[in-house]
Amino acid sequence: MATRRVSEPSHGALTGQAEDYLKVIYEKAQGGEPAATTAIATALGVAPASVSGMLQRLARLGLVRVERYRGARLAPAGRTVALQLIRRHRIIESYLVTRLGFAWDDVHAEAERLEHAASAELVERMAAALGHPTEDPHGAPIPTAEGKVDERRLQSIADLPVGATARVVRMSDRDSEFLRYLATLGVRPGATVKVAARAPFDGPITLTVRAKRHQVGVAAAARVFVEAKTR
Template identity: 45%
Template structure:
């Protein structure tokens, strides 16, 4: 079976979108990639012929066991590479996603294992996303969206969505990075912005509620 970089990208995207809602519709994939509906349909039919997905035009698509295995391998490559680029080469967290998108397709299993060993077999990447183990298992933890926190709950940031470099730079400027502690001290009505204390210094910041949905936190206590 010949698995191209394009096929790997699609199964990885389907896996990611399945975590939110399954099956995954053509429309969600078109929005994710920025491709036309006919282009998405053509690729899904190809994936089905490779037995990587179960696809029904009016229903959507799910990965098969083989498709999920490939997706998890690509995600492992990607997240190990991101962490390596940060820790070994000193790149910033907003630079590494696009580099890893390219390198993940050519990383050999031998080099993957050497990188994992060099990094101490990490469980999470620089953005806090879990790194699948070689057997496909994924580190588990309890977390929720920052947007769901109640007023005066103290929480620690554990993960930040990483696809948009400009957004990562903006959030870093606000101090909203993994391991930082935050507290919502005010919430504007009608899904308006959140006012936060950030870090040990309790620096006050204002965050759009839509951006808050892209940050995962672990609740520590209430004040």
């Protein structure tokens, strides 16, 4: 008989930790390649050996498929769990920003904890209170309750050629310092940016945002996703 943890979330028998692994695997395994052990370990702040162990457990539960020495992919059941978790996360972030006055660069950690504790009912009530938003405050699409989500792969600013103009769609929400930096540049979802210049050898990129020029590193540029403006 599976151990029942008294204060575990209401949705499903999975522990919060297992849910986190699934979410990371979802994110890391987006492009054909399975999610690498070390990548998962880094994302979760655990040792690679811990990942190997958990992957076996998740595989036993039918949530992931593991290729030894190669990495893990989500099985359909695991994908469902991951998308539900992402839905929770993004709705909670939206609610905290819109209704409780949290700063958009400061909600990630809070949502990261609440997503494991919130019932489906709570999340749906939050979504309803916000008018069923389709994107979170960082521009990331919110999966539907049925698990559909826009998975189209966007270009990052680092992919743009010199002279290109693009609309900012979204950015990674992980690092609040990074988000605060972007805010000082005026880079937020919906903003228009233009690549004015690129230094050679992956040197800094000069961006024009709201008529101001800024130099940003490639690493930062690669974490801001855009849609090219056709015109």
